[in-house]
Amino acid sequence: MRDPDQLLARAGVRGNPKKDQHFLIDDRILDRLPTYLDEITATTGTILEIGAGTGALTDRLLAAGDHVIAIERDQELVEFLRKEFADAIEEGRMTVIQGDALSVELPEFDSSVSNLPYGVSSEILFRLLPKGRPLVVTVQKEFAERMVAEPGTSDYGRLSVSTDYYADAEIVEPVPPEAFSPPPAVESAVVRLQPTIGADTVSDPEFFLRFVKAVFTQRRKTLRNAIRNTTHISGITDANALVEEISEDLLRKRPGNITPEEFATLAEKAVAYTDD
Structure with a gap:
């Protein structure tokens, strides 16, 4: 597997907190992320990744699925991804889409694993959840706790109810700030979401x-x-x-x-x- 620090060096970029850029660089966490799909889907098939960055997670997803679709809005990173993963792209195992995940047309996918930008986590999540596909997302810990909160608790709210409508959500792993470059000012967590849409479907x-x-x-x-x-x-x-x-x-x-x-x-x- 590609070393995340070396990918950063080859790309010649540094994360920019002002742009909500925090690159996940912990090998152990990166290796585990695709495995969280195993218990909730029979086949990973085509995996969608939002915010591929320098491709550290992308590399692991290529080993887990048949095809990876990586969405990245930064032009410099898109060019790097296309060069770094040229072989996989040529073989038809990878597609890179340049654009904002809030506005691009989402392609068909079987599952999704992503390190979501904190500032737009909810907007992206609610583009993904209605697709009814297994998801694994790394988000701010506080956001994750609101996703899985139970009625009657202080964290329970609109996000909890809305998430519950589409999926069973479970926090599977905490992620410390030092797992990222640069480290964010907050703790993070990995959330696994198994789609349940249809079980309690409302008419509208x-x-x-x-x-x-x-x-x-x-x-x-x-x-x-x-x-x-x-x-x-x-x-x-x-x-x-x-x-x-x-x-x-x-x-x-x-x-x-x-x-x-x-x-x-x-x-x-x-x-x-x-x-x-």
Whole structure:
């Protein structure tokens, strides 16, 4: 396997925190990342990597899957990747796409393993999750804890409910700052996500996520007041009529104590009171 420090040297680049660039350089963690797919998918097939950087993880993914699609927005790094992995590209085992992962058209893939930029982790994650594919992502530890948080805990919120709708999420490994170059100011963690979409599918996923977002803007209010106060976000046209359909026990709860399953049921009721 390619040495991550040598890749950095050959690329002639240094991570730039201002650009959210922190290159994962710990060999042991890099070696383990592809293995976290093993328990949640029968075949890795085509693996998508967001933010390939200098290719340290890419190199490991090439050994794990049939084909790797690497998305990288930095032109200098794209040119390096195409030169460094020219053989794999020529053999048809690797594709490099230059572009911003927030806006490029995502290709078809069977699984994804990525070291996500902290600043846009949620936006990228919610482009990946609806694809219903196994994911392994390295993210900020605090973000990871919110992804897997249970109802009634301080970390539980919109991210927890939204993640739960698409997948079973599990923190599988902490990642210290010194595993990166340059080291970030925060701890990180690896999260494995096994898709579950279809198990508790709602009829309108877009509304479901909008409804959850709306209610959590009023997380200190009861559900009754949260629904009434956020119609400009949710698009609900008759909040009072909706409230009359919901049990008093649930209406007294605050959003942080409502389970993902209860949110799904609520969204199914609420969508009937929109113009969608």
